[in-house]
Amino acid sequence: MRVGIVYTSVTGNTEGVAKLLEEQFKRQDCEVFVYPVEEFSFQWIHHYDVFVIGTYTWGKADIPKEMHLLFEWMKKHEQPHLVTGVFGTGDRFFSHFCAAVDKFRDVLYQNTRLAVTLKVELFPQAQDKKKCVTFVEKCVGVRSS
Numbered sequence: 001m002r003v004g005i006v007y008t009s010v011t012g013n014t015e016g017v018a019k020l021l022e023e024q025f026k027r028q029d030c031e032v033f034v035y036p037v038e039e040f041s042f043q044w045i046h047h048y049d050v051f052v053i054g055t056y057t058w059g060k061a062d063i064p065k066e067m068h069l070l071f072e073w074m075k076k077h078e079q080p081h082l083v084t085g086v087f088g089t090g091d092r093f094f095s096h097f098c099a100a101v102d103k104f105r106d107v108l109y110q111n112t113r114l115a116v117t118l119k120v121e122l123f124p125q126a127q128d129k130k131k132c133v134t135f136v137e138k139c140v141g142v143r144s145s
C-alpha cells in the first residue's frame with residue numbers, strides 16, 4: 001500500500017505527528033512518502049492508496065496560508081475512491097482547538113473516502129502514539145475493505 005503524507009509545521013509539533021504516523025505506516029508494511037507541503041505536487045495525489053494531510057491552526061482558527069492551495073485543490077476535485085486522513089496539532093488555549101483539521105475534515109468527507117481524523121495538543125506525547133497507531137489502522141482498514 002502506498003501512502004502519501006503532506007504536512008506543514010512551523011515549530012515542529014505537526015512534523016512530530018507526521019513522523020509517528022510514518023513509523024506506524026511502515027510497521028504495517030506500507031510504502032510511505034512524506035512531504036512538507038512546499039515540496040509536494042498535487043499531480044502526485046493519484047499515486048497513493050492512502051493520502052494523509054497534516055496541519056497546525058493559525059490566526060483566528062485559520063488554515064495556514066501555505067495550505068490554502070491544497071485545501072482549494074481538495075475542494076475542487078472529487079476523488080471518491082481515495083482513502084484519506086487528516087491530523088493536526090493545536091493549543092487548547094484557543095477557542096477553536098485544531099480548527100484547520102475540522103475544515104479539512106469537512107472537505108475530505110465530502111470529496112474523498114475519509115477514514116480518520118486526529119487532533120494532538122502541541123508536541124505529541126506518549127498517549128498520542130497510541131492514537132497514531134489507531135489512525136494508521138483505520139486508514140489501512142478502510143483501504144483494505
Ligand SMILES: Cc1cc2nc3c(=O)[nH]c(=O)nc-3n(C[C@H](O)[C@H](O)[C@H](O)COP(=O)(O)O)c2cc1C
Pocket residue numbers: 008009010011012013014015056057058059060061062089090091092094095096097098099121122123
Ligand atoms: C497566532 C497563533 C494562532 C493560533 N491559533 C490557534 C487556534 O485557533 N487553534 C488552535 O488549536 N491552535 C492555535 N494555535 C496554536 C498552534 O496551532 C500550535 O502551536 C501548533 O502545534 C503549531 O504547530 P507546529 O509546531 O507544527 O508549527 C495558534 C498559534 C499561534 C501562534
